[in-house]
Amino acid sequence: MPLLVWGSVALDSVETPTDKRDNVLGGSAVFFSYAASYFTSANLVGDVGEDWPAEHTALLQARKIDTRGLNVLRGEKTFRWRGKYLPNMNDRETLEVHLNVLGKFDPIIPAEYRSSRFVFLGNGSPIIQRKVLECMPKAELVVADTMDLWINIQRDELLELFKRIDGLVLNDSEARLLTGEENLVRAGHMVRELGPKFVVIKKGEHGAMFFGENETYVMPAYPTPDVIDPTGAGDSFAGGMMGYLAEQKKFDPQTLKTALAYGTLVASFTVEDFSLERLKRIERADLEARMREYRRMLSF
Amino acid sequence: MPLLVWGSVALDSVETPTDKRDNVLGGSAVFFSYAASYFTSANLVGDVGEDWPAEHTALLQARKIDTRGLNVLRGEKTFRWRGKYLPNMNDRETLEVHLNVLGKFDPIIPAEYRSSRFVFLGNGSPIIQRKVLECMPKAELVVADTMDLWINIQRDELLELFKRIDGLVLNDSEARLLTGEENLVRAGHMVRELGPKFVVIKKGEHGAMFFGENETYVMPAYPTPDVIDPTGAGDSFAGGMMGYLAEQKKFDPQTLKTALAYGTLVASFTVEDFSLERLKRIERADLEARMREYRRMLSF
Numbered sequence: 001m002p003l004l005v006w007g008s009v010a011l012d013s014v015e016t017p018t019d020k021r022d023n024v025l026g027g028s029a030v031f032f033s034y035a036a037s038y039f040t041s042a043n044l045v046g047d048v049g050e051d052w053p054a055e056h057t058a059l060l061q062a063r064k065i066d067t068r069g070l071n072v073l074r075g076e077k078t079f080r081w082r083g084k085y086l087p088n089m090n091d092r093e094t095l096e097v098h099l100n101v102l103g104k105f106d107p108i109i110p111a112e113y114r115s116s117r118f119v120f121l122g123n124g125s126p127i128i129q130r131k132v133l134e135c136m137p138k139a140e141l142v143v144a145d146t147m148d149l150w151i152n153i154q155r156d157e158l159l160e161l162f163k164r165i166d167g168l169v170l171n172d173s174e175a176r177l178l179t180g181e182e183n184l185v186r187a188g189h190m191v192r193e194l195g196p197k198f199v200v201i202k203k204g205e206h207g208a209m210f211f212g213e214n215e216t217y218v219m220p221a222y223p224t225p226d227v228i229d230p231t232g233a234g235d236s237f238a239g240g241m242m243g244y245l246a247e248q249k250k251f252d253p254q255t256l257k258t259a260l261a262y263g264t265l266v267a268s269f270t271v272e273d274f275s276l277e278r279l280k281r282i283e284r285a286d287l288e289a290r291m292r293e294y295r296r297m298l299s300f
Numbered sequence: 301m302p303l304l305v306w307g308s309v310a311l312d313s314v315e316t317p318t319d320k321r322d323n324v325l326g327g328s329a330v331f332f333s334y335a336a337s338y339f340t341s342a343n344l345v346g347d348v349g350e351d352w353p354a355e356h357t358a359l360l361q362a363r364k365i366d367t368r369g370l371n372v373l374r375g376e377k378t379f380r381w382r383g384k385y386l387p388n389m390n391d392r393e394t395l396e397v398h399l400n401v402l403g404k405f406d407p408i409i410p411a412e413y414r415s416s417r418f419v420f421l422g423n424g425s426p427i428i429q430r431k432v433l434e435c436m437p438k439a440e441l442v443v444a445d446t447m448d449l450w451i452n453i454q455r456d457e458l459l460e461l462f463k464r465i466d467g468l469v470l471n472d473s474e475a476r477l478l479t480g481e482e483n484l485v486r487a488g489h490m491v492r493e494l495g496p497k498f499v500v501i502k503k504g505e506h507g508a509m510f511f512g513e514n515e516t517y518v519m520p521a522y523p524t525p526d527v528i529d530p531t532g533a534g535d536s537f538a539g540g541m542m543g544y545l546a547e548q549k550k551f552d553p554q555t556l557k558t559a560l561a562y563g564t565l566v567a568s569f570t571v572e573d574f575s576l577e578r579l580k581r582i583e584r585a586d587l588e589a590r591m592r593e594y595r596r597m598l599s600f
Contacts, residue, residue, distance in 0.1 A: 017482075087482050182387050183318075184505070185525040205484070206506035207520060210376045217597040218520035220507060225485040257600040297517040300557040 001244040002041050003064070004113055005032045006132040007122020007145075007235070008102055009046035009070065013082040014231055014274060016089065021229075024275040025056045027079065028145065030124035031232035034276055035239025035266040036234070037063040038284045039247040042239075043113045045069035045132070047101040049077035059276070068110045076101045089227050090204045109135045119244040120238060121165070123147050123216055126157040133164060141251050143167035143242060144196075145234070151178050162195030166251075169200040169238050182235045184209060185216060200241075200260065202234050210260055215253055219260050222268035233267040238288075240266030265290045302341050302366070303412055303546040304370035305332045307422020307445075307535070308402055308434045309346035309370065313382040314531050314574060316389065321529075324575035325356045327379065328445065329423035331532035334576055335539025335566040336583045338546040342539075343413045345369035348400040354469070359576070368410045376401045384546040389527050390504045408437045418546040420538060421465070423447050426457040433464060441551050443467035443542060444496075445534070451478050462495030466551075469500040469538050484509060485516060500535050500541075500560065510560060515553060519560050522568035522594055529574045533567040536579070540566030540587075565590045 007029030013022045033042035043066045050072065057067050079241040082096035108129060119136050121129040121144040129144055136142070142165045150158050151174060162168065168191065172184055178194075181187040184201055188211035192199045199211040205227070241263035245251050251259075265287055272278040313322045315364050333342035343366045350372065357367050382396035407428060408586030419436050421429040421444040429444055436442070442465045451474060462468065468491065472484055481487040484501055488511035492499045499511040502571075504528070507520040541563030545551050551559075565587055572578040 089482060182389060183525060183527055185523045189525075198349060203506065206503065207518075216523050218507075218523050220518035220520045223485045223509060223516050223518050225483060225489075227483055252600060261600055300554060300561055 001117055001246045001249050002043050003036055003118040003120065003242055004043045004045065004110075004116035004136065005029050005036070005120045005122060005239070005242075006045040006107060006129070007120075007124065008079055009044075009048050009052075010079045010081055011051075012231060012275065013080070013096075014229055015082075015084040015095075016229055017085065017087050019228070019274075021084055021274045022081070023086055025059070026081065026231060026275060028235040030060070030276070031235035031270065032120060032122060032242070033060065033065045033240035034063060034279055035236040035263075036243030036246070037065055038240070038266065038287055039243035039262070041066060042243070043110075043116060045107060045109055045113065047071045047073055047076075047080075047108075049101050050075065050210060052078050054146070058198070059280075066113075069108070069113055071108050073101050075112070076104075077209065083231070085230065089230055092230075106133070107132045114138075117141070118242060119143070120242050121145065122235065124150075126150055126154050126161040129156070130164070133161075141166050143169060143238065145169050145238060146174065148174055148177055159194060165196050167198045167200065168196040168229055169202060171202045171204070171234065175199075175201050188216070198256070202237060204230065204233070208237065208260060210262060211258075212253065217257065219264050220298075222265055222274060222290065224268050226272045228272055228278075230271045231275070233271050236270040237263040237267040239263070261291065261294060262287065265294060301417055301549050302343050302413075302419040303336055303420065303542055304343045304345065304416035304436065305329050305336070305420045305422060305539070305542075306345040306407060306409075306429070307332060307420075307424065309344075309348050309352075310379045310381055310577065311351075312531060313380070313396075314529055315382075315384040315395075316529055317385065317387050319528070321574045323380070323494075324562045325359070326381065326575060327532060328535040329574070330360070331570065332420060332422060332542070333360065333365045334363060334579055335536040335563075335570070336543030337365055338540070338545070338566065338587055339543030340561070341366060342543070343369055343416060344412075345409055345413065347371045347373055347376075347408075348379075349373055349401050350375065350376050359580075362461050366413075369408070369413055371408050373401050376404075377426070383531070385530065389530055392530075407432045407435070414438075415471055416488035417441070418542060419443070420542050421445065422535065423449075426450055426461040430457070430461055430464070433461075441466050443469060443538065445469050445538060446474065448474055448477055459494060465496050467498045467500065468496040469534070470502070470503060471502045471534065475499075475501045499558070502537060504530065504533065505515035508513060508537065508560060508564060510557070512553065512556075514548065517557065519564050520598075522565055522590060524568050524572060526572045528572055528573045528578075532575070533571050536570040537563040537567040539563070561591065561594060562587065565594060
């Protein structure tokens, strides 16, 4: 079942303690749709500028990602982000941001996408996230991401959005910021009480936590020794999760839990190289092999 | 099968963001033996001073902990620690330490303990840990804890000890300090290559990681919403783990993994109140109930 993702499409420049890359393919919609593509076809909505290299579009299309919603805006430039990871590889600082197309974004959504039943609203202004959502009258499962910026400057709009979505993914520091609660178990349920039916808190190298009305659980990250670049891990996690749900065409509690595990595993591959480099070298079978190992790891 | 633990016996004063306690029962050997007592009888070796309240000994004996090795040193005072937890409840600062008996410790081990087959060397100078070990000629499984202090000031002695033990438990920052490696998966295996057959890295609220020759796995912490006081969590974890192993009289990989899960669960109770208060209110059946929930949480 096709899955719609709206989010950023970016050219990232990344520095790690031992290496660096300039202007590589990135952005939440890119990582999300690529991660989802192991499970289902994804319809991507996002804007780029005239500086966008055509080979990036070809790379996405090669994974059967529908790029009719990837709009090239005349006279504009692509969103660019430059960041640097601290030695722990979990914390990072943003060195440069050029919003470019992202600053003037008003979603242009192809008519063919408007019957999507599975929808992911990538991190962005909740005002725009809501506009995207309003174009999806047939949505059955809507999951959104957010970040500290929107919690700080568009809190009311974000709280309004929460009443219209099924799931929210956010990271640990964002959950604490949103609720003022340090204990993540309490914070997760407090966020859920703000509207979403379920909440997933991403903890980076420490995995993810799930909060439903009747369920609380933790999924550890897959322990990879090869963390090269964590950029895109969170979006890959969401993409793997939503891709699996769209493939299964359901989202009951057990399917959701398995989806979180797949998200965890796609993310564990993403961090093993820069940009999409590692994901480009894997197929579904590699995910299944790691899934067998992960299940064994968690059984006793 | 009796389990020997050598470690500190303390009077702790603890401040959390919302509450505090003065001079409550604490120390690694206390938390360890109490946690182990749900599974097996523990033989405790540790020193206290004349200020030691007799009711603490009675409390340990009520759980069938053998306190013949709890030595009351004349003219001495019990080890005291005062600490304060930061709002995240994971990091803490030490406000006061009075080593007292701990500073002049030379282990006094009852003859009856010297045939112990399961041995835990609580955090302390590796020189003393080795002295304890030398009194245990029949030991089949020896696990030790350590801390940053010994890594910094008695590194050679610690490395020497590593060659004589089966398992080492330490926390994430200590593993990084010991190896200079930030990635915990790499750090864990690097520590293992220094001598221990297996290494357990404790990550507090984020759970624990296991490193064996052929196995690497992660156990998430049980997601309790009620973190009142994390003091003793690490020692309770080790006590639950070793207690279960001693009860099972074996330590093959599957038994070890189940033991780590029990350690995780005992620790999750410990943090739900100050000192031993929460553990005093549970029985083995409460651990089993939480174990069923934990297994369900990890299966999909």
